Amino acid sequence: MASLFVFLAHRSLLDQHTAHGEIQTWLRNQGGCRDVRYAPSSIRRHEVCATVDPEILLGEPYPSETADLRVEFEFPDDAGYDHYEIQWVDGERNYSFGWHQDETHPDLGKCHFQIDHRDETVARNPAVFHDSHPVNVLEQRLSLVPSILELVTWKNDRPALSRWPPEEM
Template identity: 45%
Template structure:
């Protein structure tokens, strides 16, 4: 588990490295990588075997985890997006803390289907 309290001690690069290492050792996570690169990480992405990852049967054969953290200036908390993406079903479920939907507050869950927000 990664705690985000005391962010002044936690650089973005350190956080990405810890997430990358955790997913690399997580059953069901394959092809864990940084995007765009290890030197300039903006995301950690992992291809997922849902049945192994969830330890239960699941309708989708493949999924992807996309994790992003950033520390915007002038904001007293970190922003993040943690997305579960199922490309074959054109589905994305995300847990976000950012400024994209101020009407929902800084933290929200978002469900997209066929590239369209279904619920927030």
């Protein structure tokens, strides 16, 4: 049984299926996370989704009763690093924010943070690149959600960032 734990802890042996399994297990053990599931299915684990009670998970008041968390990790053979999206989705206010570590916006570096409102990206900024185990990345990113929420302002029913501290995010 010990060799199984060594296998799962060794990041270079991870694939999307295994990483998403570990993420699902981790989220199921977090207070405030419920309905933790794979999308589109348990066989085709493209992402892990959870319904979140923000006040329990974050330990502070939140304007919406629930939020969704969507986490996707990929390990492309032709890329020099893991790709992921960690997205906090507030359906009541029709916006989301999250970190995208991929090759989609090379001008912002290997990782960027973005806010989406309705079907439009309203802010995109460089973010700190993390090269560690997916569960560690998820835990670190979720710890930043309260700080992000303090930076999100609303003007004319549209979210914006009041400032951006790239050294932290």
